[in-house]
Amino acid sequence: METVSLIKAEYDGASMARAVQAHFDALHLEELFSPGMRVVLKLNLLMRRAPEAATTTHPALIKAIVERIQAFGVTDITLADSPGGPYTKAALEGIYRTCGIEQVARETGAKLNFDLTHVDKTCGGKMVKSFPLIRPVAEADVVVNVAKLKTHCMTLLSGGVKNLFGCIPGLTKPEFHCRFPEPEQFCSMLVDLSQLVSPQVTFVDAVDAMEGDGPSGGSPVHCGVTLCARSVWALDVVHCAILGVEPEQVLTVKEAIRRGLSPAGMEEICLVGEPQALAAMPPFVPPRTKKTDFSSQLPRLLRPAASWAVRRAAARPVIRRSRCVGCGKCAESCPAHTIEVRDKKAYIRYQNCQKCYCCHEMCPVKAIGVSRLFAFKL
Ligand code: SF4
Ligand code: SF4
Known part of the structure; x- marks a missing residue:
C-alpha cells in the first residue's frame, strides 16, 4: 500500500x-x-x-x-x-x-x-x-x-x-x-x-x-x-x-x-x-469547462461519444476585450495558431480551436474566460 x-x-x-x-x-x-x-x-x-x-x-x-x-x-x-x-x-x-x-x-x-x-x-x-x-x-x-x-x-x-x-x-x-x-x-x-x-x-x-x-x-x-x-x-x-x-x-x-x-x-x-x-475540507468549485461533462454518469459504452459531444458543444475560450491588453501571450501559446492580435485586441478563429485552454491559462490579466453556453450541471 x-x-x-x-x-x-x-x-x-x-x-x-x-x-x-x-x-x-x-x-x-x-x-x-x-x-x-x-x-x-x-x-x-x-x-x-x-x-x-x-x-x-x-x-x-x-x-x-x-x-x-x-x-x-x-x-x-x-x-x-x-x-x-x-x-x-x-x-x-x-x-x-x-x-x-x-x-x-x-x-x-x-x-x-x-x-x-x-x-x-x-x-x-x-x-x-x-x-x-x-x-x-x-x-x-x-x-x-x-x-x-x-x-x-x-x-x-x-x-x-x-x-x-x-x-x-x-x-x-x-x-x-x-x-x-x-x-x-x-x-x-x-x-x-x-x-x-x-x-x-x-x-x-x-x-x-x-x-x-x-x-x-x-x-x-x-x-x-x-x-x-x-x-x-x-x-x-x-x-x-x-x-x-x-x-x-x-x-x-x-x-x-x-x-x-x-x-x-x-x-x-x-x-x-x-x-x-x-x-474538514469542502469540495472545490470545479472549472466551468467541467460543469458540462456529465459523461461519467452515463452507461460506460456511451461515455466516449458523450464526452466527445460535450467537448465540441461547450466551454470555448472567450476573449473579454475590455480587459485584453494585446500582449499576444495567448497567441504565442496557442497550438492551433488560431489567435491573432489586431489593434491591440486578441481574436480567436474558432473553427480550428482545440479547446486546450492554453490561451486561458497564459493570459496574464484574466482576459480570457470560458463560455458557459451549455454549463448546466446534472
Ligand atoms: S494574453 Fe490576454 S491580454 Fe494578452 S493578447 Fe491574449 S487575451 Fe489579450
Ligand atoms: S483553447 Fe487552445 S486551440 Fe483554442 S484558441 Fe485557446 S490556445 Fe488556441
Missing part, C-alpha cells in the same frame, strides 16, 4: 520547516539524499505571478525543502521549471523575481536554472517514445517534484503528474497539445512523461490552493495543508479526494490506474500525518 503524508501548514518559516520535517520522517526521505549528488526541484512557475495569487509553488515551501535537503550534505541543488510561454533567460528572470524564487536562492544558496538547453530522452511510452526534457531535470540524480494543487480547465486537476509537463521546454509544450488534441490522448501522454521523469518524491503546496477556472484564472482557496509522497500516482488520488471528484474523472489518474501504476482509490492508500484535516 502506498503512503501519502498530509501535514497542516501555513506560509511562515517555522510552520513550513515543521511540515517538511514531518514529511521526511514519515516517508524516510533521508534515504534519498547524500553529499555529492545533483538534486533538482521541479517547481510550478506557470507564469509571472506573486505567491499570494496561488498560481505558483509558494517560496516558503521551496525554502523549507531546500534547507532540509542541505542538512544531508547536498550542495548541488537547482530550482527549475519551464513555465508557460518562451523559455528564455529574460522570461525566467522575471518569473523567478516575481514568484519569490530569486529570494529563496539568495537565502539558501540553491541555484536558479538558466540553462535553456534540453536533452532528448527515449522511453517506452504508450503515446510517445521520446521527450525533450529541460537539462537540469534530465541530468539530476534526484528529481524532487514540488507542485501546486489547482483545478485545471483541461485536465481537471493540476497536481503531481500535471506539474511534470513543465519538464518540456518552452514552446515545445504547445506542440504536444497539437499532437494530442483530445484530453484522453493528452493525459495518456502525461502519464508517459511522468513514467520517464519518475520523480523520487513529490511535495505539494495546498496551503492556498486554487479552485474554479484553474490553473491561472481561478480563485485561491485556503486548505492549510502540504502533502508529500514517493508515488506521484498515489498523491494525485489523494488530490482527487481533496477536490471532491472521483479518480475516474481525472484522466491522468484514470490512465495511471488502468496501467497498474496507481492505487484505484483512497482505500488503497495509507494516509499518514494529520489525515483528519482532509475531512
Whole structure:
C-alpha cells in the first residue's frame, strides 16, 4: 500500500520547516539524499505571478525543502521549471523575481536554472517514445517534484503528474497539445512523461490552493495543508479526494490506474500525518469547462461519444476585450495558431480551436474566460 503524508501548514518559516520535517520522517526521505549528488526541484512557475495569487509553488515551501535537503550534505541543488510561454533567460528572470524564487536562492544558496538547453530522452511510452526534457531535470540524480494543487480547465486537476509537463521546454509544450488534441490522448501522454521523469518524491503546496477556472484564472482557496509522497500516482488520488471528484474523472489518474501504476482509490492508500484535516475540507468549485461533462454518469459504452459531444458543444475560450491588453501571450501559446492580435485586441478563429485552454491559462490579466453556453450541471 502506498503512503501519502498530509501535514497542516501555513506560509511562515517555522510552520513550513515543521511540515517538511514531518514529511521526511514519515516517508524516510533521508534515504534519498547524500553529499555529492545533483538534486533538482521541479517547481510550478506557470507564469509571472506573486505567491499570494496561488498560481505558483509558494517560496516558503521551496525554502523549507531546500534547507532540509542541505542538512544531508547536498550542495548541488537547482530550482527549475519551464513555465508557460518562451523559455528564455529574460522570461525566467522575471518569473523567478516575481514568484519569490530569486529570494529563496539568495537565502539558501540553491541555484536558479538558466540553462535553456534540453536533452532528448527515449522511453517506452504508450503515446510517445521520446521527450525533450529541460537539462537540469534530465541530468539530476534526484528529481524532487514540488507542485501546486489547482483545478485545471483541461485536465481537471493540476497536481503531481500535471506539474511534470513543465519538464518540456518552452514552446515545445504547445506542440504536444497539437499532437494530442483530445484530453484522453493528452493525459495518456502525461502519464508517459511522468513514467520517464519518475520523480523520487513529490511535495505539494495546498496551503492556498486554487479552485474554479484553474490553473491561472481561478480563485485561491485556503486548505492549510502540504502533502508529500514517493508515488506521484498515489498523491494525485489523494488530490482527487481533496477536490471532491472521483479518480475516474481525472484522466491522468484514470490512465495511471488502468496501467497498474496507481492505487484505484483512497482505500488503497495509507494516509499518514494529520489525515483528519482532509475531512474538514469542502469540495472545490470545479472549472466551468467541467460543469458540462456529465459523461461519467452515463452507461460506460456511451461515455466516449458523450464526452466527445460535450467537448465540441461547450466551454470555448472567450476573449473579454475590455480587459485584453494585446500582449499576444495567448497567441504565442496557442497550438492551433488560431489567435491573432489586431489593434491591440486578441481574436480567436474558432473553427480550428482545440479547446486546450492554453490561451486561458497564459493570459496574464484574466482576459480570457470560458463560455458557459451549455454549463448546466446534472
Ligand atoms: S487575451 Fe490576454 S494574453 Fe491574449 S493578447 Fe489579450 S491580454 Fe494578452
Ligand atoms: S484558441 Fe485557446 S483553447 Fe483554442 S486551440 Fe488556441 S490556445 Fe487552445
